[in-house]
Amino acid sequence: MNKRRKEKVIEKPYKKKLIKRRKPNRSIVGDFFIYLALALIAAAMAFPLVFAISSSLKPLDELFLFPPRVFAQNPTLDNFQDLFVTMGKSWVTFSRYIFNTVFITVVGTFGHLIIASMGAFVLAKYDFPGSKLFFNIVVTALMFNGYVTAIPNYLIISKLGWIDTYWAIIIPAFAAPMGLFLMKQFMEGIPMSLVEAAKIDGASQWRIFINIVMPNVKPAWLTLIIFSVQNLWNNKAATFIYSEEKKTLVYALQQIQSGGIARTGQAAAVTVIVMIVPIMIFILSESQILETMASSGLKD
Structure with a gap:
């Protein structure tokens, strides 16, 4: 009986150690800047695609506006037709x-x-x-x-x-x-x-x-x-x-x-x-x- 009690006492702290998880060594501020940089890169890569699709939906008068607008004000499918x-x-x-x-x-x-x-x-x-x-x-x-x-x-x-x-x-x-x-x-x-x-x-x-x-x-x-x-x-x-x-x-x-x-x-x-x-x-x-x-x- 004494041996079984000792085994139980030894097992409990061992199980607690297994449950613990390592925390990342990054701060909240560091995570913010990482995600901000990734968001800026993603926006820069997606901009040409978005602009091309938006231009295809613009009527002819909007295509010659200066400075050009990214999004169509009056989107239409006339260009495809x-x-x-x-x-x-x-x-x-x-x-x-x-x-x-x-x-x-x-x-x-x-x-x-x-x-x-x-x-x-x-x-x-x-x-x-x-x-x-x-x-x-x-x-x-x-x-x-x-x-x-x-x-x-x-x-x-x-x-x-x-x-x-x-x-x-x-x-x-x-x-x-x-x-x-x-x-x-x-x-x-x-x-x-x-x-x-x-x-x-x-x-x-x-x-x-x-x-x-x-x-x-x-x-x-x-x-x-x-x-x-x-x-x-x-x-x-x-x-x-x-x-x-x-x-x-x-x-x-x-x-x-x-x-x-x-x-x-x-x-x-x-x-x-x-x-x-x-x-x-x-x-x-x-x-x-x-x-x-x-x-x-x-x-x-």
């Missing part, structure tokens, strides 16, 4: 421009994701002759801007007979070095013991890639999708595509922007339409990226 009327007068339908852009964006992004992921998996988890040299070439390719490689790309695509086709935009997107570099850096963090354990269990290389590797690098391929969609959606493709029925939506809308002062309101509507898809892709993927980065860490 005028834009669709103008696009409807074109001999190529508005839906055709949308189809061209969506097809190039979806196929180019999907192909880039698959090729970059498979190449990164081999480079990150297997050693073979020339693997380091190949990766060094990929890193070197990151140094060159698209304007630098424009002439060589045009010559190669012309020799292949892809001028004035969708493939002139899609195939080069497959080989963008940024995706391979990003995926390889993430895949190097996956323990090789996990891959070897799957091999022992009889999993094929394709199953290891699909069911083990890709779920654990979800932040990487979601980020890759954002970059690829943004690049392809905003691609005018004017260098390689000459037929009007194959032009992209961005090219057609930018032709409206060059219509002069009378189309200023339509130009503001064009800006919103062009940027809304990349922003929506980012918003839909952001929560998944943060959630996966917080819960999918693996270490050897």
